[in-house]
Amino acid sequence: xxxxxxxxxxxxxxxxxxxxxxxxxxxxxxxxxxxxxxxxxxxxxxxxxxxxxxxxxxxxxxxxxxxxxxxxxxxxxxxxxxxxxxxxxxxxxxxxxxxxxxxxxxxxxxxxxxxxxxxxxxxxxxxxxxxxxxxxxxxxxxxxxxxxxxxxxxxxxxxxxxxxxxxxxxxxxxxxxxxxxxxxxxxxxxxxxxxxxxxxxxxxxxxxxxxxxxxxxxxxxxxxxxxxxxxxxxxxxxxxxxxxxxxxxxxxxxxxxxxxxxxxxxxxxxxxxxxxxxxxxxxxxxxxxxxxxxxxxxxxxxxxxxxxxxxxxxxxxxxxxxxxxxxxxxxxxxxxxxxxxxxxxxxxxxxxxxxxxxxxxxxxxxxxxxxxxxxxxxxxxxxxxxxxxxxxxxxxxxxxxxxxxxxxxxxxxxxxxxxxxxxxxxxxxxxxxxxxxxxxxxxxxxxxxxxxxxxxxxxxxxxxxxxxxxxxxxxxxxxxxxxxxxxxxxxxxxxxxxxxxxxxxx
Numbered sequence: 001x002x003x004x005x006x007x008x009x010x011x012x013x014x015x016x017x018x019x020x021x022x023x024x025x026x027x028x029x030x031x032x033x034x035x036x037x038x039x040x041x042x043x044x045x046x047x048x049x050x051x052x053x054x055x056x057x058x059x060x061x062x063x064x065x066x067x068x069x070x071x072x073x074x075x076x077x078x079x080x081x082x083x084x085x086x087x088x089x090x091x092x093x094x095x096x097x098x099x100x101x102x103x104x105x106x107x108x109x110x111x112x113x114x115x116x117x118x119x120x121x122x123x124x125x126x127x128x129x130x131x132x133x134x135x136x137x138x139x140x141x142x143x144x145x146x147x148x149x150x151x152x153x154x155x156x157x158x159x160x161x162x163x164x165x166x167x168x169x170x171x172x173x174x175x176x177x178x179x180x181x182x183x184x185x186x187x188x189x190x191x192x193x194x195x196x197x198x199x200x201x202x203x204x205x206x207x208x209x210x211x212x213x214x215x216x217x218x219x220x221x222x223x224x225x226x227x228x229x230x231x232x233x234x235x236x237x238x239x240x241x242x243x244x245x246x247x248x249x250x251x252x253x254x255x256x257x258x259x260x261x262x263x264x265x266x267x268x269x270x271x272x273x274x275x276x277x278x279x280x281x282x283x284x285x286x287x288x289x290x291x292x293x294x295x296x297x298x299x300x301x302x303x304x305x306x307x308x309x310x311x312x313x314x315x316x317x318x319x320x321x322x323x324x325x326x327x328x329x330x331x332x333x334x335x336x337x338x339x340x341x342x343x344x345x346x347x348x349x350x351x352x353x354x355x356x357x358x359x360x361x362x363x364x365x366x367x368x369x370x371x372x373x374x375x376x377x378x379x380x381x382x383x384x385x386x387x388x389x390x391x392x393x394x395x396x397x398x399x400x401x402x403x404x405x406x407x408x409x410x411x412x413x414x415x416x417x418x419x420x421x422x423x424x425x426x427x428x429x430x431x432x433x434x435x436x437x438x439x440x441x442x443x444x445x446x447x448x449x450x451x452x453x454x455x456x457x458x459x460x461x462x463x464x465x466x467x468x469x470x471x472x473x474x475x476x477x478x479x480x481x482x483x484x485x486x487x488x489x490x491x492x493x494x495x496x497x498x499x500x501x502x503x504x505x506x
Contacts, residue, residue: 250477377444
């Protein structure tokens with residue numbers, strides 16, 4: 001096994017093996033074009049026999065039980081031994097790519113075929129980045145390649161990227177180092193994917209489940225992530241629109257509220273379309289709300305990181321909670337007028353069997369109640385953001401840890417269904433805890449300030465509701481709201497994953 005290969009194995013945690021040292025850079029291809037395994041061997045300064053021995057040694061490392069093949073458990077255990085962060089293991093993906101005959105096992109020939117294809121792929125992109133063809137990637141060449149791919153990266157990030165891949169710390173990346181960094185990465189080695197892989201392996205903080213959706217990084221594809229998230233959110237909200245309308249109708253009722261009479265009333269007044277009244281505004285606000293929340297979160301994360309003296313972007317769970325909560329408050333404040341108009345649209349009586357006109361409704365609020373009316377109920381809305389995010393985050397992480405202990409028996413990362421279940425329960429509990437604030441907000445939004453019985457403020461809503469309806473009054477509409485949680489989370493997840501595939505974000 002060559003020295004380069006030996007260094008690479010040591011870098012990712014394998015036992016060091018005897019090898020002769022072959023320092024230096026070599027790029028046998030001087031211009032773009034087809035590459036062969038001979039080019040790879042020259043670049044690695046390896047003979048075919050040395051390469052075969054290296055691949056066999058790596059296969060044997062994974063096949064610790066010496067059974068002659070690799071399955072999911074062996075690959076998972078091997079990746080753990082390579083000190084790959086637990087949350088970024090990709091044993092399933094690696095098994096799927098290597099397993100040519102789809103029998104759930106990877107024999108040596110299948111493993112070697114993957115290694116052949118991967119090293120050729122990695123050499124092609126290495127050659128494309130190495131524009132000077134001197135056999136190594138200089139920091140400026142890597143920066144140029146990232147910029148051409150539309151990826152925004154500053155000097156500090158670039159230095160961290162090079163430092164992570166450059167094992168001998170000489171300021172350049174040889175092909176051996178490039179190969180060692182990406183050899184077991186089972187996805188296509190595009191510059192965007194490589195950057196995202198580095199982000200994840202280096203634990204660059206890109207948000208937490210309960211605060212900001214994961215998967216949005218600082219490169220050109222973030223617009224595609226917004227599109228995917230926007231479409232997923234729109235599909236989810238449209239599918240659960242009837243439950244949302246029913247929830248709002250029940251929330252504003254000060255008399256005894258029952259689900260069946262409310263459903264019959266909506267059907268009688270507006271028919272099927274009545275259950276979707278206000279959904280258009282609900283869908284329209286998805287994109288701006290997500291965009292504002294993301295940008296505010298990134299800005300606040302940097303501010304908190306600087307104040308804590310953390311230059312690596314890790315602000316901890318409490319920092320993420322604060323940044324996510326404030327970002328949510330900023331986004332909520334920016335789109336709040338749309339939310340108020342949606343509530344009015346959902347609670348206004350039909351005019352001759354027809355839903356109120358959106359333009360006329362908005363104009364009437366402006367003329368009759370003034371601009372401040374568009375922000376009625378904002379305070380209780382903002383008060384619920386931090387506790388909701390905190391409860392959601394704490395419960396989600398607790399359930400995820402419990403699932404590892406009692407369901408997975410510490411066998412690895414929870415799968416999509418387990419994560420969905422944890423997210424559903426944590427979201428439902430968080431929503432229930434802050435639901436009284438939602439009721440207060442909705443009642444403030446729905447009532448015209450010109451009305452004689454108009455609420456004078458948040459405390460007035462609280463005391464009148466408590467006095468006239470008791471504690472149960474603060475939970476009107478909770479049942480349809482909880483019914484939304486499972487389908488909303490499921491539809492969002494499924495559509496988001498489908499959109500990521502169609503937009504080539506995988």
